Amino acid sequence: MKLFLSSNFYQVSDLLLPILPKKPCELTIAFIPTAADPYKNKPWMYEDRNKLIEMGFSVVDLDIKNKTKEQLVGLTKDIDIIFVSGGSTCYLLQHVQESGFDEVTKNMVAKDVIYIGSSAGSVLTCPTIEYIKDLDDKSNVDLNSYKGIGLVNFLILPHYDDVKYIIQYQKIMKKWKNKKYEIRPLKNNQSLIINNDTVKVMETHIK
Numbered sequence: 001m002k003l004f005l006s007s008n009f010y011q012v013s014d015l016l017l018p019i020l021p022k023k024p025c026e027l028t029i030a031f032i033p034t035a036a037d038p039y040k041n042k043p044w045m046y047e048d049r050n051k052l053i054e055m056g057f058s059v060v061d062l063d064i065k066n067k068t069k070e071q072l073v074g075l076t077k078d079i080d081i082i083f084v085s086g087g088s089t090c091y092l093l094q095h096v097q098e099s100g101f102d103e104v105t106k107n108m109v110a111k112d113v114i115y116i117g118s119s120a121g122s123v124l125t126c127p128t129i130e131y132i133k134d135l136d137d138k139s140n141v142d143l144n145s146y147k148g149i150g151l152v153n154f155l156i157l158p159h160y161d162d163v164k165y166i167i168q169y170q171k172i173m174k175k176w177k178n179k180k181y182e183i184r185p186l187k188n189n190q191s192l193i194i195n196n197d198t199v200k201v202m203e204t205h206i207k
Contacts, residue, residue: 002019002115002196003114003115003151003192003193003194004115004193005117005121005186005191005193006118006119006190007119007122007158007160007186007188008086008118009083010044010047010048011188011204012191012202012204013051015202015204019114024056024057025056025058028057028059028079028081029052029060029081029083029116030062031059031060031083031085032064032082032083032085032101033045033061033063033085034064034085034091034092035084035087035089035120035121036085037065037088037091038137038140044085044086044087045085045086048085049085057081060075060079064099064101065095065099067099067101069101069103069104072099072104076108080113080114081114081115082113082114082115083116083121085118086118086120086121086158088136089120089123089124089133089135090133090138090141091140092120092124093129093148094141096124097143106150109151119159122192124148125150125151125152125156126150127147127150127152127153127181128146129146131172131183133146134168135165135168151194154181154183155182155183155184156184156186157173157186159186160186160188169185184201186201187203189204190203190204
């Protein structure tokens with residue numbers, strides 16, 4: 001199992017290269033933009049996608065909204081990497097649950113497909129997203145459960161060094177510190193790299 005989890009992928013993309021099995025030009029990425037759907041302006045999503053193309057990957061856009069599990073299995077059969085971009089984690093999770101993307105992803109990761117998460121895409125890998133639910137506008141969301149995909153057994157706080165999140169994150173840390181999951185803050189210049197049972201926090205030095 002290989003996971004590359006970030007706050008903004010485009011800011012730490014150099015850290016991905018050492019864990020790739022081949023050159024980027026030999027790999028195909030399924031780019032999941034769904035979390036950005038609720039936003040009129042979504043520069044972070046385009047920054048991530050443009051960076052992947054710049055690196056040489058073959059990028060296939062895959063909006064999981066209104067897809068079935070069977071469709072997703074067919075659309076991802078030749079994919080080397082799953083990339084889940086940022087936006088609304090609650091909105092993303094709703095469509096993950098409705099489409100069966102959670103089960104599809106687990107099966108793919110078990111077969112050595114690399115998972116890359118950016119912001120909401122990183123939070124999605126946690127056991128639950130309940131801890132960050134108040135950061136999202138849930139007016140267009142209908143969730144039955146806050147259960148995440150569960151690829152990791154801890155909770156990730158992306159953009160930990162962003163000033164706009166300081167007060168909210170302090171409240172989250174206080175509320176969740178005595179619960180069963182460890183909280184792992186993730187700064188914008190950091191990536192969590194999971195290789196089977198090994199978890200490393202890496203920092204980029206590129207500005």
